[in-house]
Amino acid sequence: AxxxxxxxxxxxxxxxxxxxxxxxxxxxxxxxxxxxxxxxxxxxxxxxxxxxxxxxxxxxxxxxxxxxxxxxxxxxxxxxxxxxxxxxxxxxxxxxxxxxxxxxxxxxxxxxxxxxxxxxxxxxxxxxxxxxxxxxxxxxxxxxxxxxxxxxxxxxxxxxxxxxxxxxxxxxxxQMLEDNAQRRNQLVQIYRQELQDVGGIYFQKVDPRDRCSYKDFSIRVVEAEFGLSRDMLVKALRAEGVDTRNYYDPPVHLHTAYRHVGERYRGQLPVTERLARECVSLPIFSHMPPETVHRICEAIRRIQRHSAAIRKALS
The missing domain is CATH 3.40.640.10 (Type I PLP-dependent aspartate aminotransferase-like (Major domain))
Structure with missing residues (x-):
């Protein structure tokens, strides 16, 4: 194109x-x-x-x-x-x-x-x-x-x-596209409802006039508020049997392939670099059982409750 x-x-x-x-x-x-x-x-x-x-x-x-x-x-x-x-x-x-x-x-x-x-x-x-x-x-x-x-x-x-x-x-x-999009939005609604009161977790803002496809569902993890860094949360979730993805870390300007131009951008894209450090994509697929979302959210809440001990164990 x-x-x-x-x-x-x-x-x-x-x-x-x-x-x-x-x-x-x-x-x-x-x-x-x-x-x-x-x-x-x-x-x-x-x-x-x-x-x-x-x-x-x-x-x-x-x-x-x-x-x-x-x-x-x-x-x-x-x-x-x-x-x-x-x-x-x-x-x-x-x-x-x-x-x-x-x-x-x-x-x-x-x-x-x-x-x-x-x-x-x-x-x-x-x-x-x-x-x-x-x-x-x-x-x-x-x-x-x-x-x-x-x-x-x-x-x-x-x-x-x-x-x-x-x-x-x-x-x-x-033929399944609309159904898949609706299913994902329903799953995200559960994620948001269950995690909205968890300190240090923030969601991507979607204009109410629009609809996100939620190809991925990502959250921001602010360490000072959540008690653990994004990477610590990822390790703790892995121990709970929950796989995640760090999209997009590193951001493209810091990829090896773009090192010849990327260094001049280091620190010049503050939002990009902060999101790369803090964002994690949680599991989502169109036919994911709602019970799985509840289990993941409960794991995140449990991890935060024990964040001090987890931080000590991972340090």
Whole structure:
């Protein structure tokens, strides 16, 4: 999609994201310019994105983190003022609603993932949604090695054709999408109700006009209030038989692959680095029994009650 959008120079992108948002920029010879995220929604902060724009900027790429729709209107305004393109990494977007409508129709393109952990599954693969006819054409050509059909390649493309079996799997998965999204929101409601009074635990803010897909359900753990650091909680939960994921730690600007540019951002993205230290994704899947959520929440409350002893044991 980045290739099809004909980008150049620099692209503003969040660092609190999965690496797949940024890697294709490097493959296309583009320079990622990292911006900070909003402390409440955890999505790209429009003000930080605007401050990162330079004369070399050709685009902004925003994400719907964990399926929480980005601040589309403000980002569109920033892109319009700067005269740059706006794209969305909608890898977590299936099942999410922005102002009551499915995400996928904003910017020049939105790029979805259909890998096994998503709400719509094709095994592996993705989907590009765009209203731009030329971008659509270039995506179609690009998935066939850049060959428009006459074997005279327009640009170096890939073998990115979806297999028929994957397409069939996706069509069947599509029929379950709404049910899966509703189930996940019901599970998250239980998580929130049971953990809302636990000191030091904070939730991602979702605009009441929108719906998060909850591809992942993540919480912030503030050590000074909870009694344990995020990493200590993770170890304690593991001892209780609860597996978790630290999304996204480290943030992309501190990955080894981006060390050549990342060090100049260290300390310059305070919200990103704080979220990377404090966020943990708790178990969630569409057909997860509510009883499992209750058990996990009880484990977290029990861990906090014994936080002093656990801290001593882990120190």
């Amino acid at each position: 980045y290739k099809a959008a004909d980008l150049s120079g620099e692209v503003v992108v969040p660092s609190f994201t999965f690496m797949a948002t940024v890697h294709p920029l490097a493959w296309c010879g583009l320079a990622p310019v990292f911006a900070d995220v909003d402390p409440d929604t955890w999505n790209l902060d429009p003000a930080s994105a605007e401050a990162a724009i330079t004369p070399r900027t050709s685009a902004i790429v925003a994400t719907h983190v964990f399926g929480n729709p980005a601040d589309v209107e403000r980002l569109e305004a920033v892109a319009h003022r700067a005269g740059v393109k706006l794209l969305f990494d909608a890898a977590h977007g299936f099942g999410a609603l922005y102002r009551g409508k499915p995400v996928g129709s904003h910017g020049v393109a939105e790029i979805f993932s259909s890998s096994p952990t998503k709400l719509l599954v094709t095994g592996e693969g993705g989907i590009v949604a765009t209203n731009d006819a030329e971008i659509a054409r270039r995506v179609e050509v690009g998935r066939e090695y850049g060959n428009p059909g006459n074997y005279d390649t327009e640009f170096p493309g890939l073998n990115a054709r979806m297999q028929e079996f994957s397409a069939i799997l996706g069509l069947h998965s599509l």
